[in-house]
Amino acid sequence: MTEADSEKVDLRSEIPRFKPATPPAAFGEFVENMRRLQDLAVSIDAPDEVYAAAQEKTAELIELLAPFEAREGKGPANRSMQLPGRGSLLMPPWKVEKFDEESVVATGVLRRYHLGGGGVAHGGVLPLIFDDNFGMVVYAAKRPISRTAYLHVNYRKVTPLNVPLAIEGKVDRVDGRKTFITARLTEEDGTLLADGEGLMVQLLPGQP
Numbered sequence: 543m544t545e546a547d548s549e550k551v552d553l554r555s556e557i558p559r560f561k562p563a564t565p566p567a568a569f570g571e572f573v574e575n576m577r578r579l580q581d582l583a584v585s586i587d588a589p590d591e592v593y594a595a596a597q598e599k600t601a602e603l604i605e606l607l608a609p610f611e612a613r614e615g616k617g618p619a620n621r622s623m624q625l626p627g628r629g630s631l632l633m634p635p636w637k638v639e640k641f642d643e644e645s646v647v648a649t650g651v652l653r654r655y656h657l658g659g660g661g662v663a664h665g666g667v668l669p670l671i672f673d674d675n676f677g678m679v680v681y682a683a684k685r686p687i688s689r690t691a692y693l694h695v696n697y698r699k700v701t702p703l704n705v706p707l708a709i710e711g712k713v714d715r716v717d718g719r720k721t722f723i724t725a726r727l728t729e730e731d732g733t734l735l736a737d738g739e740g741l742m743v744q745l746l747p748g749q750p
């Protein structure tokens with residue numbers, strides 16, 4: 543995106559400009575360790591004394607970090623484009639591989655943290671991945687800043703964990719303030735796991 547385009551995007555909304563962050567390497571390592579902790583927190587079966595020791599260590603960590611809690615858009619989480627999931631623990635640790643007006647592609651794996659039941663991904667994780675993709679598609683296509691009005695996911699096959707996956711989303715059609723987006727979630731060999739459609743509606747001045 544050129545500087546001129548970036549200015550154009552800003553003028554189309556009252557939402558503050560998205561400013562990418564470039565945190566030190568230690569932040570990326572910290573986030574990855576936190577992801578490992580999430581995987582463990584949902585999978586451990588430990589003796590009582592291990593829970594007690596873990597509780598003490600997490601309490602220490604909270605004490606260390608709490609003074610640095612910052613408002614949205616200030617800390618590096620969610621803004622670190624070079625990190626999986628933009629450095630946000632909410633997002634699965636996926637990386638954006640393609641970001642242009644034609645489509646947005648992100649790839650990655652789902653992990654133990656994302657388990658639903660029966661060894662496969664929780665169904666609720668997929669709308670998160672689709673919604674994030676739709677948001678990026680709107681931005682990459684230089685459509686006005688918009689929010690999801692609806693999102694429909696068709697689950698075609700169960701989504702495996704620890705297997706490379708990809709989502710590709712693109713603008714299907716535009717109608718005034720409305721941008722209709724479609725996306726497909728696939729395995730590396732192209733097997734379709736889910737497809738989705740969403741309506742993104744351009745925010746009017748003053749809309750949050």
Ligand SMILES: CCCCCCCCCC(=O)SCCNC(=O)CCNC(=O)[C@H](O)C(C)(C)COP(=O)(O)OP(=O)(O)OC[C@H]1O[C@@H](n2cnc3c(N)ncnc32)[C@H](O)[C@@H]1OP(=O)(O)O
Binds near residue numbers: 692718743745
């Ligand atoms: C800081 C970065 C922020 C950028 C966001 C990144 C994107 C991330 C994507 C998200 O996850 S956003 C969070 C989830 N979404 C929301 O919280 C949205 C909550 N809903 C709203 O804010 C409003 O409902 C919305 C802005 C989507 C629409 O409200 P409006 O009052 O502005 O729209 P209006 O009701 O006038 O409808 C505009 C058009 O959209 C149509 N429409 C709206 N909602 C619809 C719906 N659910 N189904 C079908 N059509 C719908 C509506 O019929 C109409 O069509 P026409 O122009 O043809 O008449």
